[in-house]
Amino acid sequence: MITYSFASIGSDSLYEHLYKCIKNDILQGNLAAGEKLPSKRNFAKNLGISTITVENAYAQLMAEGYIYSIPKKGYFISDIRTLAPKKHPSDTGRETIQKPSEPECFADFTSNQTSSEYFPFSIWSRLIREMLNERQQNLMTNPPCGGIYELREAIARHLQDFHGLHISPDQIIIGAGTEYLYGILIQLLGFDKRYAVEDPGYHKISKIYKSHNVSCDYIPMDEGGIRIAELEEKSIDIIHISPSHQFPTGITMPIGRRYELLGWASKADSRYIIEDDYDSEFRLTGQPIPTLQSIDIMEKVIYINTFTKTLASTVRISYMVLPKHLVKAYYAKLQFYSCTVSNFEQYTLAAFINKGHFEKHINRLRNYYHYKRDALVHCIRNSPLASHVSISGEDAGLHFLMRVDTELSDSQFCQKALEQGVRISALSQYFMTPPPSAAHVFIINYSSLEEELMEKAVAVLYQIASENVHGLW
């Protein structure tokens, strides 16, 4: 049986490490197409790890097309050569890099992609045209590294009107996506600092920190958000959180914990809080709790937000709001960088906000998502699936949690759904070490789901949940 060492695991989680080892062997040809992988139970025993870890690694490999499963037979290596991209006319017979393609899905509860029907194409088009006609000189003038002032002013006004933040446009730094801004923050705050993220959370965020070769810890959460005692224990300098609507738990950090967190930050110069407010525009009900930024008088909070959620995931414009002393540090240290967003899009977005289109667009989107969420919840409640599930966290943001009463493991459930064209992810996948209570909870991100496919998707989930499976795998 194949075996792998967990000695050089670094900061990966166990399942990520196993996933990478197997993927590597497939890419290198050490595991040949059609070869059978060990059963999850045996493999786990052999490696001295838990079955759920092997399950998660297999699920990831399967989602990416590296392996496939045959019910009651097991897992097999895909022929990755057949998954190479289509030959294009320009490709003059040279070898192309082979990447496995993802299976086709009719419903994707994991996607953040905006549907094209909701992008304001005609307004955007008109604004670009005006820009190209009237502001040629502006368009060709290099902006400050923080971004075009007009856009920063527009964002400052939006933050004031929408979130009640009182900030100066000078505090805003524009960048091509939040991922890019995290990298800038590491350069600003220091590679020697100890960074930390929420557990569970988006794996991508910790990957970005690790990819920059900085220390990145995971801080467990309770029902009020991250546990502050752990920050002290682990000597964390910088904590990256989403207090308004945590992903994937949906937790909103209560005001008490917010003050405690600010208290923690105020105890050392090196401490900062990165407040990642990624989907704050979509709180669907209730009064929002004030951002950490707005109650921070010690200049300890860096607020980050993005237009990739509100406008389109393919328009790469995000921003951060730095405390004033960090603005100075930013210009002293990093002023040599050029702004990563093109002038054309910065000016267009500024006009879009200034002429009131952004506000209307958000309201329209919020209504649309509200409607979509209601339709999906209604669809679930009116299907036989209702007796197998309970729903929580449906009041905020663009996803909710669904606990399913099933004997299937999380990866079995996700895999069976995938085979029937429904991509779904389990809460346990977002933990470093999933607690038993996280099992059988799935994340329903409904932003990209088409309404006419809801019933079909719910039927698939019902069929899987209602199957009586007795550990056949």
Next chain:
Amino acid sequence: MITYSFASIGSDSLYEHLYKCIKNDILQGNLAAGEKLPSKRNFAKNLGISTITVENAYAQLMAEGYIYSIPKKGYFISDIRTLAPKKHPSDTGRETIQKPSEPECFADFTSNQTSSEYFPFSIWSRLIREMLNERQQNLMTNPPCGGIYELREAIARHLQDFHGLHISPDQIIIGAGTEYLYGILIQLLGFDKRYAVEDPGYHKISKIYKSHNVSCDYIPMDEGGIRIAELEEKSIDIIHISPSHQFPTGITMPIGRRYELLGWASKADSRYIIEDDYDSEFRLTGQPIPTLQSIDIMEKVIYINTFTKTLASTVRISYMVLPKHLVKAYYAKLQFYSCTVSNFEQYTLAAFINKGHFEKHINRLRNYYHYKRDALVHCIRNSPLASHVSISGEDAGLHFLMRVDTELSDSQFCQKALEQGVRISALSQYFMTPPPSAAHVFIINYSSLEEELMEKAVAVLYQIASENVHGLW
């Protein structure tokens, strides 16, 4: 007299460190507006450094408006409060971050800014409109992290037709500017590697490496480019060069040195060459020497190029061509990143290249710059300045060197020019430790100079060169 420690200098050059210390004192208010700075000679003696170092630091501070000079009196601290940005209507009386503004210039020989009259606005506008009408679904679909395939194919064809490079579109990674791509390369190649850049060279490149907390050495050059023996001595892993038209020297690395460099790289797995071909489209005369990438059979060369020079400095689209094994490593390690360029601009640029507009645009620009260079050289040769200067490196790229027969130090010369509205930089500024031979050589970047102002700019330079100055400063 004020004094500074050079103990904590880190990897800054002496003049950068001094510049930062003084700037910091000005921003903190330790040096008050109107206060006189020590004379360069006394200050240098006191700090135990050379006068040229103090000169360079003062020149930088002056260029940024932190200090000013009164002829025969000396240097004084500016009132930085008067340099704060204009109050904007949105700015509700809150304190703004104060940054000194740059002096106004009618001629800027240091700028890379494209003039707006040469951007193909009407074609670009039409292509965007078509895109927004016809390809809404594409525009809203998340691209692979390497960029939109259509654009990568277009770039591959352009590289084939224009530079004779035979590469697959899969090897191309699109990013929002070369600066962003350098950061990605560090994450790909490793933070533990020893990086190096050319000396003299663009300071920005070494700043980016240092800002990422990696080791970055300076490799001196001879007339054939970087000295390979120094790469061995300093145990360099990754060397970042511009062999086709080095900035600022204008050196084109001869073919023999290119092979030697590839030989150096092939001797260890960790060694790579980053070939930064930043202005290759603008070689004005002669047959280009093949790129390192095109003669590399060991997969040791990473080729980087950008559209910020050919299209507009405010359109942030650059790309790199990775050797095939690094493509695999890139997707294995960094696939979680979203592409930093928006779909709108990627599709527009792809159409711009595919419909033949890019080729026409480059030809048009090349003719324009050719004409501009000829006009400027003609203007110099027909002015009394001709008897004070000699010109070199005018055959390639967008700048040439001008040696001036003057008793003024480089920083005096630049400062006097600046006072009369001409921004110019000296070759010596681009060295870590300028050799005596670099003195009195200035860099003439003519890309943004307006033709009708050439005579005026040349007259200013003549006036300064012809003044009989006997070390009055």
